[in-house]
Amino acid sequence: MAKNCHNDYKMKFSGDEEFPDLSLHNNHMAKVLTKEIYAKLRGKSTPSGFTVDDVIQTGVDNPGHPFIMTVGCVAGDEECYEAFKELLDPIISDRHSGYKPTDKHSTDLNFENLKGGDDLDPNYVLSSRVRTGRSIKGFTLPPHNSRGERRGIEKLSIEALASLDGEFKGKYYPLSGMTDAEQDLLINDHFLFDKPVSPPLTCAGMARDWPDGRGIWHNNNKTFLVWVNEEDHLRVISMQQGGNMKEVFRRFCVGLQNIEGIFKKHNHGFMWNEHLGYILTCPSNLGTGLRGGVHVKLPKLSTHAKFEEILTRLRLQKRGTGGVDTASVGGVFDISNADRLGSSEVAQVQMVVDGVKLMVEMEKKLEKGEAIDSMIPAQK
Amino acid sequence: MAGSFTRMIGGRNGAVLLASLGAGTMATGFLMSDNPLAAEVRTKLYPPSSDFPDLRKHNNCMAKALTPAIYGRLRDKITPNNWTLDQCIQTGVDNPGHPFIKTVGCVAGDEESYEVFSELFDPIIKDRHNGYDPTTMTHPTDLDASKITNGVFDDKYVLSSRVRTGRSIRGLSLPPACSRAERREVERVVVMALAGLKGDLAGRYYGLQDLTDKEQQQLIDDHFLFDKPVSPLLTCAFMARDWPDARGIWHNNEKTFLIWVNEEDHTRVISMEKGGNMKRVFERFCRGLKQVEQLIQERGWEFMWNERLGYILTCPSNLGTGLRAGVHVRLPNLSKDIRFSKILDNLRLQKRGTGGVDTAATGDTFDISNNDRLGKSEVELVQMLVDGVNYLIECEKKMEKGQDIKVPSPVTQYRK
Numbered sequence: 001m002a003k004n005c006h007n008d009y010k011m012k013f014s015g016d017e018e019f020p021d022l023s024l025h026n027n028h029m030a031k032v033l034t035k036e037i038y039a040k041l042r043g044k045s046t047p048s049g050f051t052v053d054d055v056i057q058t059g060v061d062n063p064g065h066p067f068i069m070t071v072g073c074v075a076g077d078e079e080c081y082e083a084f085k086e087l088l089d090p091i092i093s094d095r096h097s098g099y100k101p102t103d104k105h106s107t108d109l110n111f112e113n114l115k116g117g118d119d120l121d122p123n124y125v126l127s128s129r130v131r132t133g134r135s136i137k138g139f140t141l142p143p144h145n146s147r148g149e150r151r152g153i154e155k156l157s158i159e160a161l162a163s164l165d166g167e168f169k170g171k172y173y174p175l176s177g178m179t180d181a182e183q184d185l186l187i188n189d190h191f192l193f194d195k196p197v198s199p200p201l202t203c204a205g206m207a208r209d210w211p212d213g214r215g216i217w218h219n220n221n222k223t224f225l226v227w228v229n230e231e232d233h234l235r236v237i238s239m240q241q242g243g244n245m246k247e248v249f250r251r252f253c254v255g256l257q258n259i260e261g262i263f264k265k266h267n268h269g270f271m272w273n274e275h276l277g278y279i280l281t282c283p284s285n286l287g288t289g290l291r292g293g294v295h296v297k298l299p300k301l302s303t304h305a306k307f308e309e310i311l312t313r314l315r316l317q318k319r320g321t322g323g324v325d326t327a328s329v330g331g332v333f334d335i336s337n338a339d340r341l342g343s344s345e346v347a348q349v350q351m352v353v354d355g356v357k358l359m360v361e362m363e364k365k366l367e368k369g370e371a372i373d374s375m376i377p378a379q380k
Numbered sequence: 381m382a383g384s385f386t387r388m389i390g391g392r393n394g395a396v397l398l399a400s401l402g403a404g405t406m407a408t409g410f411l412m413s414d415n416p417l418a419a420e421v422r423t424k425l426y427p428p429s430s431d432f433p434d435l436r437k438h439n440n441c442m443a444k445a446l447t448p449a450i451y452g453r454l455r456d457k458i459t460p461n462n463w464t465l466d467q468c469i470q471t472g473v474d475n476p477g478h479p480f481i482k483t484v485g486c487v488a489g490d491e492e493s494y495e496v497f498s499e500l501f502d503p504i505i506k507d508r509h510n511g512y513d514p515t516t517m518t519h520p521t522d523l524d525a526s527k528i529t530n531g532v533f534d535d536k537y538v539l540s541s542r543v544r545t546g547r548s549i550r551g552l553s554l555p556p557a558c559s560r561a562e563r564r565e566v567e568r569v570v571v572m573a574l575a576g577l578k579g580d581l582a583g584r585y586y587g588l589q590d591l592t593d594k595e596q597q598q599l600i601d602d603h604f605l606f607d608k609p610v611s612p613l614l615t616c617a618f619m620a621r622d623w624p625d626a627r628g629i630w631h632n633n634e635k636t637f638l639i640w641v642n643e644e645d646h647t648r649v650i651s652m653e654k655g656g657n658m659k660r661v662f663e664r665f666c667r668g669l670k671q672v673e674q675l676i677q678e679r680g681w682e683f684m685w686n687e688r689l690g691y692i693l694t695c696p697s698n699l700g701t702g703l704r705a706g707v708h709v710r711l712p713n714l715s716k717d718i719r720f721s722k723i724l725d726n727l728r729l730q731k732r733g734t735g736g737v738d739t740a741a742t743g744d745t746f747d748i749s750n751n752d753r754l755g756k757s758e759v760e761l762v763q764m765l766v767d768g769v770n771y772l773i774e775c776e777k778k779m780e781k782g783q784d785i786k787v788p789s790p791v792t793q794y795r796k
Contacts, residue, residue, distance in 0.1 A: 008462055009462060009559070010559035010561060010562065013559065013561035013565075014561075017560075017561035018559055018560050018561040019560075020560060020622065021589065021625050048422065053559070057621060060621070060622050061620070061621060061622065061623065146431050146466070147430075147431045147432075147433060148426035148430030148431040149422075151430065152426075152430075176434065202615065203620075203621075207474070208470060208473070208474060209433065209470075209473050212433070212434050212473075
């Protein structure tokens with residue numbers, strides 16, 4: 001992986017001459033980047049050759065949306081978070097509710113610490129899911145990695161996943177060379193991921209060489225799924241129909257720990273440190289990288305004046321059932337944790353479990369024509 | 381002491397890791413020396429064979445020409461601007477191509493790309509430009525419009541005439557590679573030069589970032605406005621970065637001479653008008669180009685050009701003259717004849733829809749232009765277009781009268 005851009009040549013120009021025009025921009029990077037920070041960082045490069053211009057390219061190319069605040073930058077390798085801390089620390093603080101450079105992040109993948117979560121009403125909670133990402137030490141990240149590296153990641157992942165057993169026994173489907181039959185089945189199972197078309201991803205270089213080195217692994221039960229080399233080295237997903245989030249989280253934790261054990265044996269553990277937790281491509285996924293959520297029917301609550309307020313206080317976010325940036329259909333929402341960094345996996349899933357339970361009770365009250373004002377929680 | 385790469389891999393574990401990846405002696409050397417340049421280490425860790433792209437489903441010029449041997453020799457080379465082979469070919473790796481259209485599949489990041497990576501570019505150029513061999517042949521440049529004969533077409537058939545080319549500013553990287561400051565420098569150099577044009581060429585620059593709604597609408601109505609590239613062929617070649625920074629459109633007051641700044645090339649230069657007076661269009665084209673060249677030379681700049689490849693542009697398909705001379709022409713009878721394609725082939729012409737490349741023709745009106753770019757001069761190519769279009773119109777007239785037409789013999793290829 002040679003440098004993505006010719007840093008040495010553009011050093012002939014001044015920092016001011018290179019500074020991006022961010023006047024129409026509304027993303028975290030644009031809010032934080034100043035000429036002073038840029039001048040300080042522009043001459044630096046991580047050992048693998050990633051520069052601050054590489055970090056911010058996606059944010060320069062995608063001014064953002066007036067209502068959605070995108071991050072506007074990515075890491076190309078683990079060292080970015082150190083080499084470009086003057087830029088990334090304030091962005092992390094903005095995005096993760098004031099997280100300080102001196103803060104420590106706690107990791108807790110002990111599923112037994114989760115209280116309840118096996119009793120979400122299946123009449124309302126249609127499905128439950130927990131996902132996270134993992135980056136493999138010794139490789140650069142999707143915006144920067146070469147074909148050789150990406151294939152190396154795939155090879156290691158296949159080996160690691162092939163050694164899983166019991167409820168985790170499964171199969172890997174590389175995207176190159178997938179048969180039509182396999183493809184149809186994966187689509188029907190809602191497992192197949194496609195080449196990114198979203199400009200924030202393509203402008204960050206993550207779709208290069210598609211579909212080389214990309215693939216999907218899932219267990220035979222179709223309840224544990226791993227994406228290889230999409231937006232992160234690995235995306236790990238545990239899911240099932242219905243409301244048993246406890247079981248989903250148990251399988252998530254056990255599966256992850258099994259996988260991590262195997263990678264460690266190959267001297268390729270996961271990227272992690274005690275300040276930022278798990279290191280992922282997008283700063284928004286640092287910490288746990290965890291999004292635990294349900295598809296839940298809330299037709300009445302979702303039209304209540306206080307719906308947004310309730311979600312904010314519960315530290316939850318809503319999405320449509322097609323995922324991020326989609327609208328809800330038929331009053332069914334994807335409700336998940338808003339936080340990633342500064343609280344543990346158990347704590348975040350707990351918030352989902354408790355919050356969804358409360359919202360379902362609110363929905364039932366509204367069905368009966370009763371008020372819910374007394375139920376509105378304090379800010380968590 | 382040790383760079384963060386060594387911290388990451390760490391001591392003995394690092395050696396074990398490297399050894400397990402097949403980098404035996406390298407692992408020992410790694411422990412012995414402190415090598416802070418991780419990029420260098422990784423170059424050895426990943427031999428070219430590990431990085432060679434999977435081109436089995438690909439159908440573009442790059443995929444046809446690139447072999448593991450060539451890749452092995454070129455992967456670790458860089459141009460003086462630090463541009464690499466992987467960056468040249470990324471667009472061709474990302475876009476396998478179309479079974480019927482053969483795309484080029486690679487771009488230059490700077491003038492030197494064509495030299496440093498000549499082992500790949502030369503066969504691609506030969507393939508794309510019908511046998512033009514850059515290792516043995518030279519390209520002629522001729523912008524003397526007075527040489528064109530019979531260059532005024534019958535307005536009854538030819539609705540509009542147009543000539544376009546591109547020019548790159550020597551010393552600055554090309555659109556796939558340029559930094560923001562370089563791109564702004566291209567804009568500065570070009571806009572300053574254009575401000576010196578006078579008479580029928582006097583005009584105005586519209587930076588894309590500063591367009592008022594009114595100006596934008598006017599440019600759209602004039603069919604002058606270009607938009608951010610959406611074609612993956614261009615976006616995967618990094619040409620849309622930092623949009624719309626330092627992009628703009630210049631045109632003369634008469635709206636017959638137009639320059640795009642920092643779109644797919646540093647500049648695209650277009651001369652056009654309604655009707656069939658191709659001679660006048662080409663005359664203005666040549667005059668405008670020469671004046672712009674003089675204006676930039678006065679300030680110490682010049683266009684990228686050499687006698688091997690002619691004018692240097694981003695896409696190898698536009699080397700040489702970079703010239704596409706064409707007309708919108710009505711050919712209701714001829715276009716339905718089964719021999720139409722063959723006639724065009726023999727005249728070395730191509731047809732497109734009136735929306736430009738990759739559009740379908742609407743009705744009976746076609747965009748007819750020259751196929752060739754490299755190996756023949758501007759005058760030669762425009763004369764070929766003129767002769768060809770005159771022939772097509774003759775055919776159309778004959779068919780109107782119920783007479784039969786002949787398929788012309790193929791036009792000769794290159795002078796050796």
